[in-house]
Amino acid sequence: xxxxxxxxxxxxxxxxxxxxxxxxxxxxxxxxxxxxxxxxxxxxxxxxxxxxxxxxxxxxxxxxxxxxxxxxxxxxxxxxxxxxxxxxxxxxxxxxxxxxxxxxxxxxxxxxxxxxxxxxxxxxxxxxxxxxxxxxxxxxxxxxxxxxxxxxxxxxxxx
Amino acid sequence: xxxxxxxxxxxxxxxxxxxxxxxxxxxxxxxxxxxxxxxxxxxxxxxxxxxxxxxxxxxxxxxxxxxxxxxxxxxxxxxxxxxxxxxxxxxxxxxxxxxxxxxxxxxxxxxxxxxxxxxxxxxxxxxxxxxxxxxxxxxxxxxxxxxxxxxxxxxxxxxxxxxxxxxxxxxxxxxxxxxxxxxxxxxxxxxxxxxxxxxxxxxxxxxxxxxxxxxxxxxxxxxxxxxxxxxxxxxxxxxxxxxxxxxxxxxxxxxxxxxxxxxxxxxxxxxxxxxxxxxxxxxxxxxxxxxxxxxxxxxxxxxxxxxxxxxxxxxxxxxxxxxxxxxxxxxxxxxxxxxxxxxxxxxxxxxxxxxxxxxxxxxxxxxxxxxxxxxxxxxxxxxxxxxxxxxxxxxxxxxxxxxxxxxxxxxxxxxxxxxxxxxxxxxxxxxxxxxxxxxxxxxxxxxxxxxxxxxxxxxxxxxxxxxxxxxxxxxxxxxxxxxxxxxxxxxxxxxxxxxxxxxxxxxxxxxxxxxxxxxxxxxxxxxxxxxxxxxxxxxxxxxxxxxxxxxxxxxxxxxxxxxxxxxxxxxxxxxxxxxxxxxxxxxxxxxxxxxxxxxxxxxxxxxxxxxxxxxxxxxxxxxxxxxxxxxxxxxxxxxxxxxxxxxxxxxxxxxxxxxxxxxxxxxxxxxxxxxxxxxxxxxxxxxxxxxxxxxxxxxxxxxxxxxxxxxxxxxxxxxxxxxxxxxxxxxxxxxxxxxxxxxxxxxxxxxxxxxxxxxxxxxxxxxxxxxxxxxxxxxxxxxxxxxxxxxxxx
Numbered sequence: 007x008x009x010x011x012x013x014x015x016x017x018x019x020x021x022x023x024x025x026x027x028x029x030x031x032x033x034x035x036x037x038x039x040x041x042x043x044x045x046x047x048x049x050x051x052x053x054x055x056x057x058x059x060x061x062x063x064x065x066x067x068x069x070x071x072x073x074x075x076x077x078x079x080x081x082x083x084x085x086x087x088x089x090x091x092x093x094x095x096x097x098x099x100x101x102x103x104x105x106x107x108x109x110x111x112x113x114x115x116x117x118x119x120x121x122x123x124x125x126x127x128x129x130x131x132x133x134x135x136x137x138x139x140x141x142x143x144x145x146x147x148x149x150x151x152x153x154x155x156x157x158x159x160x161x162x163x164x165x
Numbered sequence: 166x167x168x169x170x171x172x173x174x175x176x177x178x179x180x181x182x183x184x185x186x187x188x189x190x191x192x193x194x195x196x197x198x199x200x201x202x203x204x205x206x207x208x209x210x211x212x213x214x215x216x217x218x219x220x221x222x223x224x225x226x227x228x229x230x231x232x233x234x235x236x237x238x239x240x241x242x243x244x245x246x247x248x249x250x251x252x253x254x255x256x257x258x259x260x261x262x263x264x265x266x267x268x269x270x271x272x273x274x275x276x277x278x279x280x281x282x283x284x285x286x287x288x289x290x291x292x293x294x295x296x297x298x299x300x301x302x303x304x305x306x307x308x309x310x311x312x313x314x315x316x317x318x319x320x321x322x323x324x325x326x327x328x329x330x331x332x333x334x335x336x337x338x339x340x341x342x343x344x345x346x347x348x349x350x351x352x353x354x355x356x357x358x359x360x361x362x363x364x365x366x367x368x369x370x371x372x373x374x375x376x377x378x379x380x381x382x383x384x385x386x387x388x389x390x391x392x393x394x395x396x397x398x399x400x401x402x403x404x405x406x407x408x409x410x411x412x413x414x415x416x417x418x419x420x421x422x423x424x425x426x427x428x429x430x431x432x433x434x435x436x437x438x439x440x441x442x443x444x445x446x447x448x449x450x451x452x453x454x455x456x457x458x459x460x461x462x463x464x465x466x467x468x469x470x471x472x473x474x475x476x477x478x479x480x481x482x483x484x485x486x487x488x489x490x491x492x493x494x495x496x497x498x499x500x501x502x503x504x505x506x507x508x509x510x511x512x513x514x515x516x517x518x519x520x521x522x523x524x525x526x527x528x529x530x531x532x533x534x535x536x537x538x539x540x541x542x543x544x545x546x547x548x549x550x551x552x553x554x555x556x557x558x559x560x561x562x563x564x565x566x567x568x569x570x571x572x573x574x575x576x577x578x579x580x581x582x583x584x585x586x587x588x589x590x591x592x593x594x595x596x597x598x599x600x601x602x603x604x605x606x607x608x609x610x611x612x613x614x615x616x617x618x619x620x621x622x623x624x625x626x627x628x629x630x631x632x633x634x635x636x637x638x639x640x641x642x643x644x645x646x647x648x649x650x651x652x653x654x655x656x657x658x659x660x661x662x663x664x665x666x667x668x669x670x671x672x673x674x675x676x677x678x679x680x681x682x683x684x685x686x687x688x689x690x691x692x693x694x695x696x697x698x699x700x701x702x703x704x705x706x707x708x709x710x711x712x713x714x715x716x717x718x719x720x721x722x723x724x725x726x727x728x729x730x731x732x733x734x735x736x737x738x739x740x741x742x743x744x745x746x747x748x749x750x751x752x753x754x755x756x757x758x759x760x761x762x763x764x765x766x767x768x769x770x771x772x773x774x775x776x777x778x779x780x781x782x783x784x785x786x787x788x789x790x791x792x793x794x795x796x797x798x799x800x801x802x803x804x805x806x807x808x809x810x811x812x813x814x815x816x817x818x819x820x821x822x823x824x825x826x827x828x829x830x831x832x833x834x835x836x837x838x839x840x841x842x843x844x845x846x847x848x849x850x851x852x853x854x855x856x857x858x859x860x861x862x863x864x865x866x867x868x869x870x871x872x873x874x875x876x877x878x879x880x881x882x883x884x885x886x887x888x889x890x891x892x893x894x895x896x897x898x899x900x901x902x903x904x905x906x907x908x909x910x911x912x913x914x915x916x917x918x919x920x921x922x923x924x925x926x927x928x929x930x931x932x933x934x935x936x937x938x939x940x941x942x943x944x945x946x947x948x949x950x951x952x953x954x955x956x957x958x959x
Binding site for chain 1 (some may be wrong): 176658
């Protein structure tokens with residue numbers, strides 16, 4: 007039987023009837039139609055479903071939708087400001103930090119979380135910060151470069 | 166013509182879409198009334214199916230229908246590649262097991278239900294009674310006389326065997342000063358793109374039309390295959406491929422797409438199947454897993470006279486009817502000599518059947534196996550002959566002035582300069598000083614290994630007698646308002662061709678990439694194409710695009726000259742305009758010409774008479790196939806169109822106490838001819854290199870003796886994370902291919918081919934003992950350290 011929950015996603019408040027066993031990622035993708043959050047393993051290993059839940063990055067395949075009752079969520083669709091890409095997204099584009107793009111939304115969210123906590127990370131700190139997100143295409147070389155460049159852009163943006 | 170865009174690192178068109186969550190992967194698509202298909206897969210590796218009871222599953226609310234192997238035995242899967250020396254299993258392979266299962270993970274039943282949760286619940290309500298059969302997973306045991314047979318009808322477990330000899334092999338071995346022999350093994354691993362397979366089938370009975378959304382690298386091959394299996398006229402099938410979340414050769418199989426199609430035909434509703442991660446490990450194409458038993462005949466100075474290669478690959482339960490898996494041992498055979506001049510070669514390459522998941526393509530497709538043979542053997546020779554490995558290579562290279570070079574096994578190499586690639590890489594590594602450092606550090610108890618390897622990367626391969634034969638088609642069209650559309654069959658699986666091919670068009674038509682949109686991934690909307698396999702984009706599709714654009718350019722010039730009322734010789738095209746050479750200010754934009762050709766004054770006034778009679782359009786479609794196409798699988802043949810090259814090296818530190826390897830730095834000098842976009846080629850090198858390192862050090866599909874796969878999650882199958890990323894330094898030379906109009910060559914698979922050779926060579930260099938199998942896990946490295954201490958090589 008469904009239970010009604012209320013949650014805010016990218017600034018919009020939604021009410022949804024969810025079965026207790028429904029995963030948060032399925033609610034986001036199938037009911038709210040925000041398909042930028044991807045599913046790569048449904049076991050918390052690949053990070054393609056990473057979102058921000060109450061300001062903290064989490065893997066949305068590891069949480070039941072019902073646990074997100076009252077939560078404030080940001081998905082990849084909420085990172086850019088209209089047509090203006092976020093500096094992290096710009097940095098990924100300019101440094102070829104993505105190929106097939108499937109891991110990318112989760113990767114951008116993890117980078118967002120990392121740079122919020124550590125605005126000037128070293129390469130090793132970047133590697134550690136995105137270690138929960140698998141990418142099969144890039145060998146991570148250009149992802150690390152992108153995050154580094156994003157940090158620089160964000161710092162310059164503050165000036 | 167001045168190339169403004171080819172060779173420029175233009176940012177990719179698709180990135181804004183993919184970065185903001187606006188990409189569309191198949192699983193993102195929801196169609197009204199859609200049902201969800203789930204497969205029940207066999208827990209046994211080899212068993213007879215005694216009985217399947219689906220009665221409880223059918224009664225579960227939300228379940229629409231259930232199918233088992235018995236229900237679909239009218240739909241056998243057809244041979245995908247037919248080679249000489251290959252046995253046929255036609256009529257024995259089905260989308261779901263009939264009578265018996267041959268690997269743990271083979272589908273035995275499927276459910277269609279209103280949502281995925283219910284669909285998976287219903288699987289638990291299906292009762293299957295199995296009678297277990299003896300299991301064989303080991304390559305050598307599968308070759309034994311009394312081995313359990315995968316297909317009793319074949320008489321043994323050998324699916325493919327191609328022996329071939331080139332040159333005088335006996336003479337080579339008689340004249341040799343040394344015969345260096347080794348028997349080595351590389352483990353089973355595969356691509357596993359982050360987006361697993363996903364398919365939606367949508368059948369409309371009134372039109373008898375089947376629309377299929379699927380994540381594949383071969384939309385046209387999917388269409389042919391599904392048409393063949395379901396006996397639906399091919400014109401009634403439309404395959405749509407939106408964004409693809411990686412493929413690496415793995416998404417070139419369609420056996421699991423048949424049941425969703427049948428469900429849709431039965432129910433009249435769209436049906437989605439999304440592979441989960443465990444299914445991907447258990448039941449999508451596997452690769453590698455081969456023994457290579459090699460003998461190299463050589464002189465005292467390291468000159469190689471002849472090579473004998475016996476290779477046996479573990480093809481699992483099947484390799485011929487679900488996809489292209491039958492080919493790799495054969496491709497390994499005719500790619501085996503790489504960049505070396507050798508006058509005698511004998512190969513006996515076998516694909517053997519066992520109770521593991523089926524074999525398919527994974528980046529390399531046998532060219533990786535080919536690389537391993539000589540690049541590993543030269544390292545072993547180097548120790549036995551006490552000649553540095555770089556000297557042995559230098560002594561045996563095909564020289565730059567000898568290209569185009571007909572390799573012994575038939576390949577026609579277009580161009581290359583291996584001595585220069587080697588020189589540059591060794592210089593980048595500071596090789597001579599590095600060797601000294603190594604000796605110094607060794608005295609301090611630190612074990613540094615230097616590994617090197619050369620490679621040839623054949624690309625644009627074209628098998629005959631296969632669904633993968635064919636040609637590449639490209640359309641370039643100018644719409645009535647002057648819009649430029651490029652349509653082709655080369656879907657973008659991450660390699661960026663949605664963007665790079667617009668760079669090619671921009672140069673040819675004198676416009677910018679922003680003026681062009683690419684239409685890909687829809688068999689109803691684009692010309693037929695072989696698609697992105699065998700690193701085809703830079704050889705076939707690029708060449709075809711150039712040809713199409715040159716014809717369109719001629720048309721624009723003719724119509725432009727006609728409208729300007731001048732002779733054809735008097736006009737040229739640049740910056741989006743056809744202009745008078747003498748008075749460039751007198752010009753018409755492409756939009757002016759397009760509008761004139763369509764509306765004012767209209768078709769009859771805009772086109773010159775000859776075009777009006779035959780081809781009054783601003784559209785061109787051209788087709789391309791290999792300039793030296795093979796007509797059979799019997800060597801010597803030239804299977805590939807272009808041959809990129811590279812020389813790679815690595816510095817690896819071995820911790821003798823923990824067995825942990827640390828790659829201190831990786832180097833490559835790469836040559837794929839004229840580069841369209843360096844940023845993208847570098848990206849291919851980065852990704853392929855880490856996949857190669859994963860094969861050398863981390864990933865393995867481990868089966869136990871009962872045929873149970875032990876690595877079914879990312880916790881067990883050690884796909885590298887960012888923590889395993891390596892520092893890669895890339896240098897480049899560009900030796901244009903004389904076979905393609907822009908001098909371009911394919912470059913998608915090279916890095917993965919040589920990297921495992923480089924890493925293993927480095928570990929051997931550090932320890933002085935032979936590495937007989939991979940992956941180089943800490944446990945395995947520790948046993949090598951022990952061996953080295955016993956042999957006093959460290």
